[in-house]
Amino acid sequence: MAAIKVFAVDIDGTLTENGGGAIHLAALAKLRYLERLGYNVVYVTGRSSIEAYVLAVFGGTTRIAVGENGGAITIAPQEHKLLASREKCMEGYEVLKKSIDGVQIKPVFPRMTEVVLLRTFDLKEGQKILEEHNLPLYLSDSKYAFHINEKGVDKGYGLAEALKMLKADPEETVAIGDSETDVPMYGICGCSIALGHAEESVKKKADHVVAGSEGAGLAEAIDYVAFNYLGVKKAQ
Numbered sequence: 380m381a382a383i384k385v386f387a388v389d390i391d392g393t394l395t396e397n398g399g400g401a402i403h404l405a406a407l408a409k410l411r412y413l414e415r416l417g418y419n420v421v422y423v424t425g426r427s428s429i430e431a432y433v434l435a436v437f438g439g440t441t442r443i444a445v446g447e448n449g450g451a452i453t454i455a456p457q458e459h460k461l462l463a464s465r466e467k468c469m470e471g472y473e474v475l476k477k478s479i480d481g482v483q484i485k486p487v488f489p490r491m492t493e494v495v496l497l498r499t500f501d502l503k504e505g506q507k508i509l510e511e512h513n514l515p516l517y518l519s520d521s522k523y524a525f526h527i528n529e530k531g532v533d534k535g536y537g538l539a540e541a542l543k544m545l546k547a548d549p550e551e552t553v554a555i556g557d558s559e560t561d562v563p564m565y566g567i568c569g570c571s572i573a574l575g576h577a578e579e580s581v582k583k584k585a586d587h588v589v590a591g592s593e594g595a596g597l598a599e600a601i602d603y604v605a606f607n608y609l610g611v612k613k614a615q
């Protein structure tokens with residue numbers, strides 16, 4: 380593993396204590412400390428990139444925020460790098476709405492490159508319908524929402540763009556998350572960690588799994604990296 384420079388951190392279920400979004404403060408304190416030590420802590424989330432950017436500002440971490448499941452990167456209040464088209468994703472939404480009952484937009488903060496839906500229908504059935512209509516889109520489940528994104532646009536793609544801005548390499552990056560939407564990050568990073576409540580299919584794709592969940596699991600993951608990759612000695 381190359382020397383670590385960046386921590387790519389998911390938000391919901393990883394930094395937050397519950398589905399309601401409450402931040403695990405001990406984990407946030409550790410992230411801010413990592414930033415003080417000179418590491419870059421970058422949020423990579425299905426939330427809006429603006430929410431993640433604001434969290435980075437108030438939390439004291441790197442002000443490059445990957446949101447919308449990799450479709451949007453916010454680097455300043457008025458500066459966003461858009462990696463996908465919301466219009467194309469809206470086409471998929473219109474098709475799904477006509478084909479399946481219960482397809483509803485989730486009332487989240489505005490999105491620039493994707494569509495966010497309530498988890499109120501069968502995801503596999505939805506994906507089948509997108510394929511039947513030859514739409515270059517895919518559905519994913521962060522456990523907090525369903526996302527319609529353009530094929531090829533995922534957290535790994537968005538993180539890779541953010542790392543270019545930091546002049547950092549994926550090999551020098553640790554990815555920490557809790558759901559299937561984090562797996563594309565695992566695939567490109569030098570070290571990947573899944574939290575304890577993640578599904579087996581997600582844990583299998585990670586280099587390491589911690590016991591703790593939501594927030595506490597992130598704090599445990601940071602300790603794991605510190606002791607195993609940053610040369611920090613465990614107190615005897």
Ligand SMILES: O=C(O)COP(=O)(O)O
Nearest residue numbers: 390391424425426521524
């Ligand atoms: O899907 C969302 O809205 C948020 O999920 P994430 O922060 O776990 O990616």
Ligand SMILES: [Mg+2]
Nearest residue numbers: 389391392557
């Ligand atoms: Mg998550």
